[in-house]
Amino acid sequence: MAPGVPSEKKKKKIEEQSSEERAIRVPNPHLEKIKEDILYHFALGTATHDFPALFGDVKFVCVGGSPSRMKAFISFIAEELGIGSPGNDHPNICAGTDRYAMYKAGPVLSVSHGMGIPSIAIMLHELIKLLYHSKCSNVIIVRIGTSGGIGLEPGSVVVTKQSVDATFKPQFEQVILGKSVFRSTHLDEKLAEELMECGKELDQFNTVVGNTMCTLDFYEGQARLDGAFCSYSEEEKLQYLKSAYEAGVRNIEMESSVFAAMCNLSGLRGAVVCVTLLNRLEGDQITTPHEVLKEYQTRPQKLVGHLIKKHLGKQ
Template identity: 25%
Template sequence: MSDEDSAVEGDPDTPASEDPNDDEQYHLEVSAGDVADSVLLPGNPERVEKITDGWDASEVVAEHREYRTATGSYDDTPISVTSTGIGSPSAAIAVEELARVGVDTLLRVGSCGAIREEASVGDLVITAGAVRQEGTSDEYVREDYPASADDRVVGALVTAAERLGYDYHVGVTASTDSFYAGQGRPGFRGFEAAGSGDLVENLREANVLNFEMEAAAILTLANLYGLRAGAVCTVYANRVTGEFRTEGERKAAKVASEAVSILAEMDDAAEAAGVDRWHPGLGLGG
């Protein structure tokens, strides 16, 4: 990624209060050239090191607030990771500022709560689309705009899970702004939000697979900005069976890293065929 390709020229007439970013992004403290074209987005900053442990090489390039960014390589493919903290507001800031320095592919990597029996603790959920139950994406676009994952990213994540032999499920995710009331859990002293008693069952009837808190905003913004995005989460809790274990944390990270390498193969195949967009008929480049 060259500086010429990745740098975003600011409007000299825009006041600094409206766009506080110069060469270095205000929240992430990254500049063009600090990050690869593809970035993994975990929530917890502590997951950054766990993700990069599986790479060929890596280096932390920025750390500010909840945002920790490292860049390196996986299977000889350039790759970066930026933690986003909990929830869609901070995830949207990460998407905004990464887009400004030239990133074109974003993969949410995290944990989730499944609401279907077949998604066991330790399995992976690959998001095809998301229910926009969070409020951040509403600040950007009308509420009936879909939060859909890029088909190439979904395909790469599925291929990665197959290569690695991990159990996975593909489907619709519900993204919320609350771990408790927004996901139908009781609040402090048993508080119950209006409609929370029916929430899980209503989503189950709509064939939704899981709850998490960032995917819908990431997917919505990526689509608005013409970027590729997807999400893969390890199941920590199954809300139907009552199981909860922090198990298989590194599975999602491994699958997402492998998917970045596979996306590079897809891009090579498209370039070799002289087309702008990869499709399954092209196979994978070597």
Template identity: 35%
Template sequence: MKDENINHAFLDGVLDGSHEDVYYHFGVASSDPILRGLRDVQAIVTAGSAGRIVEFADRWSRLNGGSEIVAFPKEDRFVTRYTAGVLFASHGMGMPSASIAFQELMRMLFLLKRGDLDAMDEVFWCRVGTSGGVGLPAGTVVVSSEGLMADLKPYRLLRGGDGEYWFDGHFPTATSDAIIAANAGIDGLSVVSGRTVAGNDFFLEQFRLDGAVCLETAETKNAWLAWLDANGVRNIEMEGAMIAGYLNHWGFPRFAMICCTLLNRLEGDQVTATSEQLDKFSADSGVALFNYLRAHLLGA
């Protein structure tokens, strides 16, 4: 962990009882008894969809002999489940929503591990989702090597008179390699590594031509996608650059993003796959995750 980047001015006071930390959007606080049962957390898995979180927790519970599933009481923003050492939480859609979830989850982990940086280093983080592919057929699972913005620069924030603050968008190579290795040779599952672009929205910053507001032409869209393809970008989603930036800022050594492609953006903007195909695409990113979790948390 990068101890100097942790907000000790606030978080240390939570540990010593000087003040409480309210994880408002999850509906719990640092004094809440529900958190006592989460101190052995080994992994934090996030996804945009609340339904996927419920399904993931049920699946992990079954793999662990029907382990108890703990649900946080508030679910109007994020849905959270904990079972058998894994905290599953939805983060909504887009970087503004996901940034709220990750800020509160990082603070929560600091509390759960009592500020023990070595113990925090052992926790695996993963975002699982869907994406648009770049030069890949629909149904390809991409394990991100780097998260970038639409201009192929890292995630950054305005800081008043100090200009921009830039974050590191790289995902740990060892973790990405381990996920790919855990899925090698499985029939019907194609898992690759590549750079990922995170758009600030679904339409404009992803250069789509089918939005109510459109600023691009076929020529500018195709030129942008060709530029991404030539620079090793393999998929486009809406959260990864920020997530990698936040986790790198604190220095977490084990985190990843696994997203299945719903279409090849070089061939069009709209998702035309059948409902059966979409169900499989959505499931395959979870399959890749669980193959890794079995190998590294269950030892299977």
């Protein structure tokens, strides 16, 4: 078994934990020696902010690439939950930095993570510590975003079963002290099933479950023909994408692998919900009108909002 990948016995034990036992895990003994933990990229710190008072009631965290999209989500979910007055503005908790944006409405936290594995990994390190310092438990975290679909109509929403790398393996490679550590990228199966059920209940758009391929860049890593550089033919591109489809891949994005790995390490119940903006078997460039794309981007929000309302008994 690859280093860092939990055994089947350990995974089963984690899955069997009752909700009361789902505390945030931060397996770093060095943190106990730090008098003040400064979450630099959030402009927050344990000596300057009362984390339990600010965030102790958080039960749901939604993360996505764009600050504006995450602000739109918090406004949407606040209205769905009846928190505050319609049109009520939600201040950016991380206004002291321009790296990430964070918004809160009741038990829901909405955080931007930028684009790509390095950006979301930095954010998740600090977010997980924030939840830990806040003494949160039973937290569900969902990445909502956009992606390129494979064999799906644009506008389809993919609930990720597991994230795979560019060779279709369900693993995330983290280089630590010059050595490769491979971590599992399986996501919470029960949560994925709940989201699929929510899709059926909404019955507003096509919702599917499948593997998500996480790449290191937007162009060559995703077999696009329209980057500044390209060393392969269109036939080779299509053969690769068809192989991905045969391996269960239904969409491509750039953050799911490290997201899944860090959920597993911290004990967070995690899910990835992304809308497809195009079918990569039919092209590379996004030509859909802006207004249509704008509506597509609300679909993961609607699905996750429905899940949150069900969990809170707001249905």
